[in-house]
Amino acid sequence: MKNPEQRKLFNLINQVSFAMDDTRLFLDTHPHDGEALSYFKKMQEVRKQAICEYTRMYGPIVAYDVDNSNTWTWSSEPWPWEVGGC
């Protein structure tokens, strides 16, 4: 991933996804915790926006989001994790 902006956005998606995973574990045992619930909700929105922006600018992160109207592009382009310098 040579483009630093792309790398930055991809990193953000990973970071926010992890924060949601960790919050989810907390919520499994604290289902009524208001602060945890509102943090999860906030991160959900940030993640949704970031993935939307990433997909629009750099292509899909998962094959479910491939736009295949003309050709199957998923296997011909570098995969998100195949970008080097990780």
Place this chain on the structure above:
Amino acid sequence: MAYNRNHYNNAYNNRMSFQQPTPVKEVMEERCDDRMEPVDKMPIAMCYVPWQKWESIFDVEKGLDCGTIFPCLYKPFKGVRH
């Protein structure tokens, strides 16, 4: 402390007696209180994990780097004694 101990014992007996199952939400709230029980007063052969509370968490970048968003769970083991 006396309150806490009684509170704990009642909760323990309630759960062990199987006479009246405690509703899940009630158990959940009861577990969320601040009781602190000396470990030698607890029934043996049980495992106890202190109840975690939401705290001021790491920002998302630090969270991923540290492997947890919770400062109280960040325990870097370096493999050396200091």
